[in-house]
Amino acid sequence: MGKVKKRMAIFFSLVMVFSLTACGGKNTPTEANTAATDSPAATEGTGENTGADSAAGGNALNVQFDVEVASLDPQIATDGTSFEVLSDITEGLYTIDASGLPALAMADGVQKSDDGLTYTFTLKDAKWSNGTPVTAADFVFAWRRLVDPKVASEYSFIAEIANIKNATDIIAGKKGIEELGVTAKDEKTLVVQLDVPVPFFESLMAFPSFMPVNEAFFTQAGDSYGTSPDTILSNGAFKLTSYEPAATTITLEKNPDYWDTGKVSLSGINYQVIKDSQTAMLSYQNGDLDVVTLSGEQVEQFQSDPEFHNIMAGYLWYISPNQKVKGLENLNLRMALALSYDKSAIVSSILKDGSIVADFAVPTLLATGPDGKDFRETTGTYLSTDKEKAKDYWKKAQSELGVSKLKYTMIVEDTESAQNVAQFIQAEIQANLPGITIELETMPKKNRVERMQSGDFELGLTRWGPDYADPMTYLDMWVTGNSNNYGFWSNSEYDKIIESAKKGDLALDPAARWDALKKAEKIAMDDAVIFPVYQKGDAVMIKSGVEGIEFHSVGINRIYKDATKK
Structure with missing residues (x-):
């Protein structure tokens, strides 16, 4: 394990240079004030203080989320927002x-x-918040x-x-x-x-x-497990005091039964879901939020502020085509769509938050190989914007499919940045591929994920954050039958590589495994399994006086156990 830790140390030292927020962040505690996630301290749209500090004590941290928590059942949760709150209230074997x-x-x-x-x-x-031992x-x-x-x-x-x-x-x-x-x-x-x-x-x-x-508690809670403070046990640094599914506010307080509670400085954490970035920034300026995420024009407006932080995150945003939908099974059509939109304009003119163009399926700064180099350093790029080639692919697809026009609906979550990106892609595809019409359907993230998991979509703008520091955290998604293989793609050669890298001969040969994972990425990209858009950067404001928030680009995005607020 010594060599493994050395390789991981190299990786995370790189992340410390380029990152600052969870599933897109810096792996060192902040020396600033507040960080943007969600805070119940402010009422959305008014900036009015609701007394969140007093609800959880005098130095509760007020954080903004731009999407709701989907689940607080650790074996059911699938999204970074839920994972963040779960890590506040629950602790596993390791942190x-x-x-x-x-x-x-x-x-x-x-x-x-x-x-x-x-x-x-x-x-x-250690013990649970009801006094029973862990x-x-x-x-x-x-x-x-x-x-x-x-x-x-x-x-x-x-x-x-x-x-x-x-x-x-x-x-x-x-x-x-x-x-x-x-x-x-x-x-x-x-x-x-x-x-x-x-x-x-x-x-x-x-x-x-x-x-x-805890099995006894789970059994007692039944179907309501994880849906309220009364149906959730905590063995972590904080415990829930206010929560319900799809809530716009989540309130936590310091857990006195936590084994290391003496090292926890915050009296609690108040999350508030504010999807509109302007509203969120008003709440921050009014002093109702300590941590907030910026987007678009806000980045230019506040980037010289000492409380501004720009971070390279781990999230990959991409479009998933459902290959069970007529036309999208055609490779030339998928290639046409994938090459038709200007990714550089998306990151430089729309997002402006440090995001970078994604011409890959495995993000940069994710993991280092046996050679000590980042995965992207020794691999190629794929599906780079090329509008002329996109037109050629579209002509071939028209001939093969026997059509002159096609119309697809792309589902998008209802956050401001996702909608802005989707609208730009919609305009680019329709302008560069005459005859293709893209309609947009917006919805809360939870509904968008459910639709994609069930296959009830045509195109979906989605994202994936790395769960662990290895390319497999992305590449495993596209094996036949994987629940995250939204497009229902299947390739036997690809499946064999991934299976061997997990359990077969490749698993026992690190150098051969690394090369095989590069080959697997190429197979997927050459077949346009997904249309990469960008690797997320985060522009966040953190109030001065807030220190010790840990931001990570892999796994749990933000950890607050050691955070302090003056």
Whole structure:
């Protein structure tokens, strides 16, 4: 594991230079004031103070989100906003430290077998917010839920990425959940068995899908689990005091039962969902928000402010074409669409937040290989804007499909930046590919994700943030049958590469695996599985007096345990 940690240290040192926000951020604590996510301290549209500080004490942090929390069930949640709140209130075996490396959390110690296949964790003396102890059985219960076909977790695949013994067969319904390679030797001893060694296993253990759940409490809560403060237990630095599904405000207070509560300075965190960036900035200027995200013209307006921070994030934004929709199964049509819009104009004239053009499926500054170089340094670029080639591809598609005109609807979440980008792409496609009409349908992010997961869409503007520092966090999405393979693409050669890189011969040969993942990306891009648009940058305002917020580009975007507010 020493070599793994060294490689990860190289990666995260790079991220520290270029990043500042979660799933797009800096891996060091801020020395500024406030950060933009969501804050219940201000009422949307008025900037009026609602007393959030007093609700959670005198130094609660007020943070803006631009999308709602979708789920606070750790085995069901799939989005970065939900993951952030889950990490506030729940703690797994590991957390990610300020430098971006895995650090023991609920685990007090770990013993690793020489072959890398068995991890034995000793748990801390910690308790849930109802006073019951956190035990090894809580992890066993949670992880079995994660792979249970009856639960049908969208993130069950991450147990396969971790190569937990029998996870693949359990998810496929070939074995029972009790055969998963995780056992409670006693209340404080958790034993995890793997099918093959995983060099980034400890980093994965900080991911929310592997967080514990108390079975007795879960059973008592029933179908309402995770929907209110009364149906959620906390073993983390904070606990919920106000929340309901699709809420525009989420209030947390310091958890006195947390094992390390003495090191928690904030009295709480108040999140507020404000989708309009102008409204959010007014709340920030009025003193009702400590952390806020900027977009478009705001970036130029405030970039010289000492409270302004620009960060390269890990999120990849792209368009997913549903290949079950007539016409979109045609490669020439997909190529035409993918090359027809000006990505440079999107990042420089619309977003202006430090985002960069994405001519790839695996973002930059994600992971370093056995050669010590970033994945993008030694790989090519794909699907770069070329409007003349796009027209040629469109002519070929018209001939092959026997059509002169086509019309598709692209679904888009209702945030300001997503709508601005979608409207620009719509105009570009219609101007550069005469005969193609693009209609836009906007909706809350949760609904957009549900539509894409169910295949009820034609084109979808979507995003993916990295769960762990390896190209597989992106490339695994496009294997046949993956729940995140929204376009229903299938390629047997691609599937074989990914499977071998996870569990086969490639998994045991780091250099060969790295080269194979480059080949896999090329296969996917040459087939226009997705149409990349940009890699997200974040422009945020953080009030002076706020320090110690940790921003990470991989996994949990923002961690507030060590944050302070004067």
